[in-house]
Amino acid sequence: MPDTFFQNIGADDLQPITLKKPATAGEIRADLQERIDRAIARNAKLDGCLAPEPRAIPPRDSKAPNWTVDGFPNLPSGCFGDLVKIVDQARLEYELVS
Numbered sequence: 001m002p003d004t005f006f007q008n009i010g011a012d013d014l015q016p017i018t019l020k021k022p023a024t025a026g027e028i029r030a031d032l033q034e035r036i037d038r039a040i041a042r043n044a045k046l047d048g049c050l051a052p053e054p055r056a057i058p059p060r061d062s063k064a065p066n067w068t069v070d071g072f073p074n075l076p077s078g079c080f081g082d083l084v085k086i087v088d089q090a091r092l093e094y095e096l097v098s
Contacts, residue, residue, distance in 0.1 A: 020092075020093060021094050021095065029053055031094070036049050036050075046076065049075060069087055
């Protein structure tokens with residue numbers, strides 16, 4: 001019976017639903033610091049990196065992140081790429097709320 005219900009829906013019509021966790025800037029920053037600390041345990045060159053403060057931005061569309069960061073405090077040389085990956089992943093997971 002379900003096959004007949006969905007017979008007119010093509011695979012292109014189905015979009016994955018991504019639910020982001022709502023969080024304040026402080027909660028996101030704390031999660032970022034935990035991720036950075038775990039990365040430091042694997043790679044000592046990241047030692048001293050601190051989580052940046054998230055700030056709200058208008059999203060490009062309904063799926064785009066609604067926050068960004070304005071740099072990385074205490075950034076040691078050679079760590080930028082690793083921290084960008086951490087922040088990019090968190091931006092996919094969290095929606096900034098006030």
